Amino acid sequence: MSGRRIRTLSAIRGTYVRSRKPVDKIRDVALDATIRSACIHCEPKTNPTCRLTIRKQDVREKIRIGKVSTPTVFVVDASGSMFTYERMESAKGAIFSMLIDSYQKRDKVGLVAFREHKAEVILPICNSLDWGIKCLKALGTGGPTPLSAGLQKGIELLLIEKRRNRESLPVLVLLSDGRANVPLTAEGTIEKELVNLTNQAWINKLHMIFIDVEKTVQTNKNNRFTRRFS
Numbered sequence: 001m002s003g004r005r006i007r008t009l010s011a012i013r014g015t016y017v018r019s020r021k022p023v024d025k026i027r028d029v030a031l032d033a034t035i036r037s038a039c040i041h042c043e044p045k046t047n048p049t050c051r052l053t054i055r056k057q058d059v060r061e062k063i064r065i066g067k068v069s070t071p072t073v074f075v076v077d078a079s080g081s082m083f084t085y086e087r088m089e090s091a092k093g094a095i096f097s098m099l100i101d102s103y104q105k106r107d108k109v110g111l112v113a114f115r116e117h118k119a120e121v122i123l124p125i126c127n128s129l130d131w132g133i134k135c136l137k138a139l140g141t142g143g144p145t146p147l148s149a150g151l152q153k154g155i156e157l158l159l160i161e162k163r164r165n166r167e168s169l170p171v172l173v174l175l176s177d178g179r180a181n182v183p184l185t186a187e188g189t190i191e192k193e194l195v196n197l198t199n200q201a202w203i204n205k206l207h208m209i210f211i212d213v214e215k216t217v218q219t220n221k222n223n224r225f226t227r228r229f230s
Helices: 031-039 080-104 129-137 147-164 190-203 221-229
Strands: 006-010 015-020 061-068 072-077 109-115 118-126 171-176 207-212
Touching: 015 031, 072 080, 072 118, 072 147, 080 109, 080 129, 080 171, 109 129, 109 147, 118 129, 118 147, 147 171, 147 190
Parallel strands: 072 109, 072 171, 171 207
Antiparallel strands: 006 061, 015 061, 109 118
């Protein structure tokens, strides 16, 4: 199957590895474990005919190990600060390597870019390598850094994909120098917005990776926030 790279426990599909007592609704009965449990109570003293009787408490369900897909959304900082020190070229190089890896593993990828005062979907979540490379090459830089808008858009894409495939393990990869300077709303605070967005990702079990593409070490306020956010 396409897009299957990470092995995880599953109650629906995969290789049967062990059994357990049902937690909720029984989906996949483990016949061997159920019979073994019933045989414990099949004693000649209490059951002279040795007829096997399976009680409700004897039923066991299967635990399987299967592979799940990892849809990945790259959220790229395309603001003016990414133009200096070849930061955008470094970001594109990292994304290109991960695009190749995702394509080889048959995983879906998406691309979100943020600059000026908004974030836009450059590449919807799909498994087209050529389309992804084409969109990546055409990505330019300029304007301020609406980091909150970029994270919000990336999280929205992954939540849509997760509703389509509940067994998937969505991953958001953020590539930025961390110099956020545009809030989502005029009254908003950038730090609070980012904390709320990362909490939203954690609650929905979205995995997040932050790649800091800044090469210089500065002691300004934005750089202190970058180290905290990472």
